[in-house]
Amino acid sequence: MTLNPADDAFAQSVRDALGGEVLRKPEPRYSEEPRRRFSGQVGLLAAPRRTEEVAALVQLASAASVPVVPYGGGTGLVGGQVMSAGPAPLLISLERMTAIRAVHPTENILIAEAGAVLADVQAAAQSNNRLFPLSLAAEGSCRIGGNLATNAGGVNVLRYGNARDLCLGLEAVLPNGVVWHGLSRLRKDNTGYDLRNLLIGSEGTLGIITAASLKLSPRPAGVGTAMVQVTSPEAAIDLLALARDQLGDGVSTFELIHRQGLQFLSEVLPDVRQPFAISPEWSVLIEVGLFGGLDPQTALETLYAAADTRGLVMDAVIAQSEAQRADLWAVRERIPEANRLIGSVSSHDISVPISDIPEFIRQGPDEIARIGLFRINCFGHLGDGNLHYNVFPPAGRQRSDYDAQRGQIKSAIHDLVDKFGGSVSAEHGVGRLKTDELEIYGDPAKLTAMRAIKSALDPKGIMNPGAVLKS
Structure with a gap:
């Protein structure tokens, strides 16, 4: 399917349907990502206030075959929020949809719009003497819709699980512009396919999350x-x-x-x-x-x-x-933060079976030493097997001095992860950074099923093209 840019004619169709107030001037931050591995393009930036406006925008994009990139807090580390190739997309930012719609303390449930900052969700839970346990380094700027779209992890996964485990239901706009009203407060609902878990972790390729029903927990004494x-x-x-x-x-x-x-x-x-x-x-x-x-x-x-x-x-x-x-x-x-200031040559968000982690850590430096002299910072969430295994230049050198070795280092580490039956993406997602790795290390049957799901739900291929699955 041929996609078209979000050009002046498309912008006028948005103004005709929704007025000009929904449109924004694209600031540089919308075309950047934290590690500066990707730079994106924005044909048109829209910041809707309501789910109905998100639906209208997606309907217009579908009719015009314009690519759509959802945007949360912009903190993703694998390039899922920036589109550098192809027709200039419509970027839909959820930053104005920040409401905490409801809190049900006795049910341990909070309903938040997708643009709510994670720290604000935590604070809303705390004000009701409850805990929303998802905790990330970027919690002051990341947004709950993006957390769910990437199935974010963080430091409390050992006890409370990933973002997926903290969500009961979703409201989302599907690729045809239809709103799925799935904000369930039920903990038991066996009525067919689980669309919630299909959208969580799909990184905006199957729809745009606009609100979520979240699980709370009692606060430890x-x-x-x-x-x-x-x-x-x-x-x-x-x-x-x-x-x-x-x-x-x-x-x-x-x-x-x-x-x-x-x-x-x-x-x-x-x-x-x-x-x-x-x-x-x-x-x-x-x-x-x-x-x-x-x-x-x-x-x-x-x-x-x-x-x-x-x-x-x-x-x-x-x-x-x-x-x-x-x-x-x-x-x-x-x-x-210190890692960013030093500047890594190659960073790896990986998971390995917990009992195999010591042997992985032993073998990793030998694999890197075959490529050259580097420093390794291995740290992370040992309780759930998720390591951040980052490779840095020797003291006194810059990461740019080793750009030619970056791909070789990444392949060496990911090959070792695969050898141990691990995953090359533990909590950051696939985005655009790891689409090649998904093709190399992913199970063929799973990839075939994923492509079939994408084709069925998004036949025009407008939703975040190039993310997760290669275009």
């Missing part, structure tokens, strides 16, 4: 946080098992941190207060949230003592105040 030095990645996994044996689902966060990440913090963000005078080779950030009057600090002390008798740990800092907790979290949360 007590929260405890600790940074623990471990003897090895194997010891970290054993510590995780021990923690879950002792505390069950009380363990909400279990983050693996390598010395290189701490050294990067010292190099470019020296204001970050680090808990240990000498950076350990491996450490983990543990957070627990407990109910029933259980004291989280005592629980962490008991966990450390048990781990110490097994030779798993060497030292620990257990937060004694909210300020100390914030300091520990700052270490983990600012590692990505």
Whole structure:
């Protein structure tokens, strides 16, 4: 199907149907993505206020065969929000659709429009003495529609699951401009195909999410946080098992941190207060949230003592105040910022079966050493097997010096991930960055089914063309 640009004639059709107030001047931010690997084009930018306006825009685009790119907070890391090739698209930003439509505390449900910033959803839950547990580094700017469209993960997946697990229902505009009214508050509904889970993670290629019915949780009565030095990645996994044996689902966060990440913090963000005078080779950030009057600090002390008798740990800092907790979290949360300031040659959002992670970590440097001399920062969500395995130039060199090696590094790491039965996209999505990798490593039957679904729902191919599936 031939697509057409969102040109002046199409813009006039939008004005005729909706008036000019819905249109915006495309600022540079709409054609950029955080890692600057892609630059996009915008033929026309629309910022609707209501679902009916989104539907009207998509109907116009479908009739004119104009490509549509949904835009949330622009924080995606795989280029799903920018379209650099093909006819200039209609970019539909959800930034004006920010309402919290309803909160049902007794049902643990919150209904938010897709443009609501994640931090505002968290705050709305908190004001009702509830917790919306999705937590990301970009939570102050990312939007819930984009979180669902990419099935975002974050630091609390171990206990609460991905964005997919936190959603009961959706309202969405399908590629023909028809609105699916699926804002269910039901936890049991076996009435046919699950369109909700089909749209979640589809990255705007099957429709535009306009609102969501979200699951809330009770707020833990007590929260405890600790940074623990471990003897090895194997010891970290054993510590995780021990923690879950002792505390069950009380363990909400279990983050693996390598010395290189701490050294990067010292190099470019020296204001970050680090808990240990000498950076350990491996450490983990543990957070627990407990109910029933259980004291989280005592629980962490008991966990450390048990781990110490097994030779798993060497030292620990257990937060004694909210300020100390914030300091520990700052270490983990600012590692990505330090990475950006250093400048990675190649970054990898991967997952590996948890028990295979130590062997993957052992083999990774050897694969990279065959290509050249690089620094590796391996960190991430050990509790759910998701690592951020990022490769950097040697000290004193720039990432641009190694652009020629980037593809080779990426292939080496992704081949190793595939060898261990892992995934080359754990929580960031496929976007436009990893469409080749999906073709290489994806299951052929799954890819055939995905193409059939795309063709059935979006026969004109207008929805975010080039994302997820190659055009």
